[in-house]
Amino acid sequence: EKALSDEQNEKYLKVLKYFQNPDLKVPVKEHDKSIKEPLIDDEKAWITRECILRYLRATKWNVHEAIQRIEGTLAWRREFGIQYQDDEKNKVTPDLVAPESLTGKQVVLGFDNDARPCLYLKPGRQNTKTSHRQVQHLVFCLEKVIDFMPSGQDSLALLIDFKNHPEISANVETSKVPPLSVGREVLHILQTHYPERLGKALLTN
Numbered sequence: 001e002k003a004l005s006d007e008q009n010e011k012y013l014k015v016l017k018y019f020q021n022p023d024l025k026v027p028v029k030e031h032d033k034s035i036k037e038p039l040i041d042d043e044k045a046w047i048t049r050e051c052i053l054r055y056l057r058a059t060k061w062n063v064h065e066a067i068q069r070i071e072g073t074l075a076w077r078r079e080f081g082i083q084y085q086d087d088e089k090n091k092v093t094p095d096l097v098a099p100e101s102l103t104g105k106q107v108v109l110g111f112d113n114d115a116r117p118c119l120y121l122k123p124g125r126q127n128t129k130t131s132h133r134q135v136q137h138l139v140f141c142l143e144k145v146i147d148f149m150p151s152g153q154d155s156l157a158l159l160i161d162f163k164n165h166p167e168i169s170a171n172v173e174t175s176k177v178p179p180l181s182v183g184r185e186v187l188h189i190l191q192t193h194y195p196e197r198l199g200k201a202l203l204t205n
């Protein structure tokens with residue numbers, strides 16, 4: 001880990017202290033703050049030192065903004081259904097995304113030379129019609145690739161292979177280019193809730 005300056009460490013400790021408050025309650029929906037609930041153990045475990053530092057870097061070390069963004073991500077994870085270690089309580093489950101995984105259009109495999117786990121996206125292997133489940137599948141794979149990150153590494157390598165596989169989608173009315181609404185949702189999720197996670201992006205074919 002890169003050494004923190006005294007000022008950066010002080011800001012880290014401020015964010016940490018905020019989330020250590022036993023009376024803290026966080027919204028259960030990203031865009032609705034009317035209902036709030038205390039943090040569960042799985043959510044506390046998610047707020048690691050590395051997590052706090054990622055959000056501080058993403059907000060240029062603005063403590064207030066980092067706290068707001070972490071709370072926003074916690075609310076989104078609750079609403080999206082990925083805040084639990086226990087798959088039985090999650091909305092985004094292996095069974096849910098299984099139909100999206102049949103053709104290997106997203107694969108978690110291996111590491112790059114900087115020990116980043118690799119996520120391969122292969123849009124040419126698209127096998128389903130556009131749906132919210134495709135977004136859930138991407139988030140599921142992101143969560144899995146994060147699980148493979150070794151100590152000291154908190155970013156991933158992304159490889160997008162545009163090779164065409166017409167035999168795969170021949171019997172399904174699919175589009176290799178997602179509609180604008182899906183693209184916006186994915187972009188929002190990646191930029192807002194997975195800050196500082198992309199270490200390297202490669203495109204081929």
